[in-house]
Amino acid sequence: xxxxxxxxxxxxxxEKVYLALxxxxxxxxWWTNDVYGAGGVGSIIEFRxxxxxxxxxxxxxxxxxxxxxTHSGNMPEAWIGTKIxxxxxxxxAQTWVRFTHSNWRESSDFMAxxxxxxxxxxxxxxxxxxxxxxxxFPNDTQIDHS
Amino acid sequence: xxxxxxxxxxxxxxEKVYLALxxxxxxxxWWTNDVYGAGGVGSIIEFRxxxxxxxxxxxxxxxxxxxxxTHSGNMPEAWIGTKIxxxxxxxxAQTWVRFTHSNWRESSDFMAxxxxxxxxxxxxxxxxxxxxxxxxFPNDTQIDHS
Numbered sequence: 001x002x003x004x005x006x007x008x009x010x011x012x013x014x015e016k017v018y019l020a021l022x023x024x025x026x027x028x029x030w031w032t033n034d035v036y037g038a039g040g041v042g043s044i045i046e047f048r049x050x051x052x053x054x055x056x057x058x059x060x061x062x063x064x065x066x067x068x069x070t071h072s073g074n075m076p077e078a079w080i081g082t083k084i085x086x087x088x089x090x091x092x093a094q095t096w097v098r099f100t101h102s103n104w105r106e107s108s109d110f111m112a113x114x115x116x117x118x119x120x121x122x123x124x125x126x127x128x129x130x131x132x133x134x135x136x137f138p139n140d141t142q143i144d145h146s
Numbered sequence: 147x148x149x150x151x152x153x154x155x156x157x158x159x160x161e162k163v164y165l166a167l168x169x170x171x172x173x174x175x176w177w178t179n180d181v182y183g184a185g186g187v188g189s190i191i192e193f194r195x196x197x198x199x200x201x202x203x204x205x206x207x208x209x210x211x212x213x214x215x216t217h218s219g220n221m222p223e224a225w226i227g228t229k230i231x232x233x234x235x236x237x238x239a240q241t242w243v244r245f246t247h248s249n250w251r252e253s254s255d256f257m258a259x260x261x262x263x264x265x266x267x268x269x270x271x272x273x274x275x276x277x278x279x280x281x282x283f284p285n286d287t288q289i290d291h292s
Contacts, residue, residue, distance in 0.1 A: 008289045093292075109244065110241075112152050146239075
């Protein structure tokens with residue numbers, strides 16, 4: 001199994017970062033502008049990009065500390081069986097966000113694409129929380145010309 | 147062993163991307179403004195950030211196609227034994243750059259930090275080659291507040 005790992009530091013309390021990870025409105029501020037279903041453990045969040053997109057089941061929530069999603073549904077196929085975690089850790093100057101998208105079957109080109117794109121979206125999360133200037137889809141930073 | 151994987155697509159011929167990966171001037175356009183020693187296989191490239199920084203030995207060069215560096219020296223300690231590759235693949239619309247920083251001993255916080263930071267620098271490479279607008283250190287995009 002192969003994992004994507006990232007880490008950013010956000011100048012804001014953990015409470016504010018946690019809201020951006022656990023509410024439709026928060027998620028719409030940095031990943032995609034079309035999110036439905038965020039709620040408690042067991043909820044299925046539907047992330048949509050021009051109509052299509054992945055679903056994730058919320059499998060763990062520790063308030064202001066940890067968010068875990070397990071991929072749900074059939075697409076994208078390479079994401080089946082994968083899991084996403086956001087681990088928060090507050091220090092005086094910032095809240096650290098340790099991100100993993102784990103359990104990929106292989107380090108394919110698509111996985112490498114997603115790794116770069118996750119960095120882009122985590123910086124969008126940082127800008128959304130710090131300055132209300134996230135760049136969710138469809139205004140996300142482009143990493144290629146496809 | 148754990149790897150960092152990324153992939154960006156650059157609107158330029160492979161020749162231009164290859165130059166940005168194999169010359170001091172090219173490397174200074176996107177990673178850090180202080181690079182010395184880029185040359186043929188066996189050369190040691192010294193990347194400096196405010197005086198300190200890693201050295202890499204060039205271990206493979208395939209013109210306009212592949213660049214491989216092996217970490218050389220003693221710092222940062224977590225990079226000892228690691229290898230960096232840039233694999234280029236030209237299509238009509240763009241040159242794909244598949245990046246790996248491989249052979250990490252563990253997926254530590256520092257590894258996660260480097261993963262995010264490599265994404266930032268690969269987007270800097272894209273902007274440098276496409277528009278002469280790279281953001282090498284010390285003008286690099288910040289991912290935290292340390």
